Amino acid sequence: MNLSSKVALVTGASRGIGRAVAVELARQGAEVFCTSTKAGGCDETLEAIAALENDVDAHALVCNVSDSESVEALAKGVLDEKGKLDFLINNAGITRDGLFLRMSNDDFDDVINTNLRGAFLVCRAFARSMAKARTGRMINIGSVVGSTGNAGQANYAASKAGLLGLTKSLAQELAGRNVTSNVIAPGFIETDMTASLPDNVKTEMLKLIPLSRFGQAQDVAQAVAFLCSDAAAYITGQTLAVDGGMTMS
């Protein structure tokens, strides 16, 4: 894959899947804008990109994706500097797990606001520019639980299910402008987000994965790079599960 001369934005690129995606896109030659909610949050990601030694530019920007003004400032920053965005990867996400009967309003709202409203705000902030350029790839990082549901994750599963509707609607509205919109739905990926799960839960989950291993952030990053590549030009409105076969449809 050759993504040189392309510009990418990865939200939530300070660690985990977002960092792996940013580094992989940079490895393929794309200039990458990385976001975190904290100043300095993406320092290690930028160091990893610099270590590629392929002269690709990378930038760190602070953005809270659930805050409309913060997202507008992000879009202005990227578009003022580069004049375009080729790849938008909505990766920022949180969990606030809990059984439904005890789930607080805040835990529901926080997850929806970050995972779903955040993706809406960021897509909207860049959609006009992509439509005008008549090119663009929007990739939303969902989850297999957006299709299957998951006990203890009603808020999270609802946010990821919402992403499917958002993505397909965008795919239909923007196809005429050659802008594609797809979801990547990871299964169980070893990151900070899953590190705190109890061992017995992990053991049970492993039994459900036909490929008999947990996913790595790099597994997701390579799928993102594929959807950004010319090879994926005719794919839109789809959900690609990266889950070792845990869910099959």
Ligand code: NDP
């Ligand atoms: P991590 O918890 O490791 O990283 C989450 C990232 O999101 C961080 O970079 C964090 O940035 C950023 N973030 C959180 N809240 C906000 C916000 N309000 N605005 C902007 N950025 C924010 O998660 P993972 O890497 O595991 O997950 C990445 C994505 O993949 C998420 O959307 C997640 O739902 C999804 N996913 C993960 C799976 C897994 O098994 N790990 C499975 C399925 C889906 P910072 O803290 O620096 O501000």
